[in-house]
Amino acid sequence: MHDSADAPPTGLVSVVIPHVDDLANLDRCLALLAGQTLPSGRVEVVVADNGSAAGLAAVRAVAAGRARVIDAPERGAGPARNAGVAAARGDILVFLDSDCRPEADWLVRGLAALGGADVIGGAVRVVAENAAAPTPVEAFELVFAFRNDLYVARKGFTVTANMFVRRAVFEAVGPFRNGMSEDVEWCHRARAGGYRLAYAPGAVVAHPARRTWDDLVRKWRRTTREAYLLARPGGLRVLPWLARAWLVLLSALPHALKAMRAAEIGPLRDRLGAARVLLRIRGFRFLEAHRLAFTRQEAAR
Known part of the structure; x- marks a missing residue:
């Protein structure tokens, strides 16, 4: 266990944002960063631009003096963040996604929490485009997406959409790895090295909910593959992977009841929509986990 100072860290703070083809959200994010207390x-x-189709010049035009834009040619969020760290000058590193919307006191609250731990995960509040009429996928995400409080407390990681760390700690742990759930893997490495992870409920960013079924499938296809690569379930190690897939499927019914009682969504129509999406996506995740297990097992023979 490493000792953490009680006082918030001082010095330059570098906010690192990976970006690709998300200019409108990046513009809004940078405007909110400019208004920090x-x-x-x-x-x-x-x-760190990860190959936007519009090109670096267009990204720099959006940044318009509010940020330094660098080229991150290796594809992937992890390598883009690593490139941002390499270019950053601060003693404190803060990771944020381009579609996040930080509250005005986000940095102050996160730095205060960093005085008592080595790595901080802040709160991620999911928002619908039209709060009065969310799509069924948005209603599902309002209840189940980005539960960073539970990720920190129960799973030992924070999402990199809202993460604070001293540069010295980041360099001791090492860079993000590509092709897997880089936030999970990095935080597990940090905790194995004795660094303390904590949650800061006051360091809040908002994140837009996914709106369509295709958006949700793309997310879970990617995250299931990343989790598979992180677990590396070859040979008999595939059995715990498959057991976890069954737990995900069987938990769908009690979680559907949670959706029906959720305070985050209002009318019965929206609650039913969230429950239907939950049952459908849990089935997709179950099948995708088995597809990965058996196709990769077969390929390894």
Whole structure:
């Protein structure tokens, strides 16, 4: 266990944002960063562009003096964040996604929490495009997406959409790895090295909910593959992987009841929509986990 100082860290804060083809959200994110209550002289923003179709010049035009834009040619969120870290000058690293919307005191609250731990995960509040009429997928995400409080408390990681860490700690743990759930893998490495992870409920960013079934499938196809690569369930180790897939499927019914009682969504129509999406996506995840297990097992023979 590493000792953490009680006082919030001082020095330059580098906010690192990976970006690809998300100019409108990036513009909104940078505007909110410019309005932070932390003095602007303590903050630099580094946008690591991961091959946007519009090109670096278009990204720099959106940044318009609010951020330094660098090229991150190796594809993947992990390598883009690593490139941002390499270009950053701060002693404190803060990771944020381009579609996140930080509250005005986000940096102040996160840094205060970093005074008592080595790695901080902040709160991620999911928002629908039209709060009065969410799509069924949005209603599902309002209840089940980005539960960073539970990720920190029960699973030992924070999402990199809202993460604070001292540079010295990041460098001791090492860079993010590509092709897997890089936030999970990095945080597990950090905790194995004795670094303390904590949750900061006051360091809040909002994140738009996914709106369509195709959006949700793309997310879970990617995250299931990343989890598979992280677990590396070859040979008999595939059995715990398959057991977990069954647990995911069997938990769908009690979680559907949770959706029906959720305070985050209102009318019965929206609750039923969220429950239907939950049952459908749990079935997809179950089948995808088995597909990965058996196709990769077969390929390894």
